[in-house]
Amino acid sequence: MFTTDHAFSGFSVDDIDAARQFYGETLGLTVRDNPMGFLDIGLASGAHILAYSKTNHEPASFTILNFPVADIEAAVDDLNARGVTTKIYSDDEFPTDHRGILRGEGQGPDIAWFRDPAGNVLAVMQDDALSG
Structure with missing residues (x-):
């Protein structure tokens, strides 16, 4: 079944x-x-x-994994300190700040994307329910 x-x-x-x-x-x-x-x-x-x-791997053109976080600023700083780049899109694609954070401003959560070594896209996103 x-x-x-x-x-x-x-x-x-x-x-x-x-x-x-x-x-x-x-x-x-x-x-x-x-x-x-x-x-x-x-x-x-x-x-x-x-x-x-996968020998003929092509990076996913969408976000494959999201990490909700209580503090996106701290999460992005931590990722950057680990050597992870969070500014992966141009401002023409997504209007992000200098660290790669897109501000939801009531249209959704603040979010920042990054890539794994294979080019797949992952994200951290602000989840206010986690902050306390």
């Missing part, structure tokens, strides 16, 4: 070792190798994401 109890998402990368280092060491997520040579990326929520190597 079809069930959704153990559903998970996945995405491709072009270098599994670079992905292991980025998601595990740079972002601090739990990363395990699975028996098929893929990465099992664990999130604090208990969810898991599968990252797999």
Whole structure:
């Protein structure tokens, strides 16, 4: 019978070792190798994401993973200190500040995007419910 109890998402990368280092060491997520040579990326929520190597990988043209944060300013500063670039779009694409933060100004949350080593897009976004 079809069930959704153990559903998970996945995405491709072009270098599994670079992905292991980025998601595990740079972002601090739990990363395990699975028996098929893929990465099992664990999130604090208990969810898991599968990252797999693909020879003809093309970076996702959309955000593959969002990280809600209590303080986007602090999160962007922390990512930048870890060597992650958060200003990835031109102002013609998205009018962001010098650190790459797009201000929602009532139209949505403040958000900043960044890329993994394979070029996939990730984001941190302000979630006021987390601030207390």
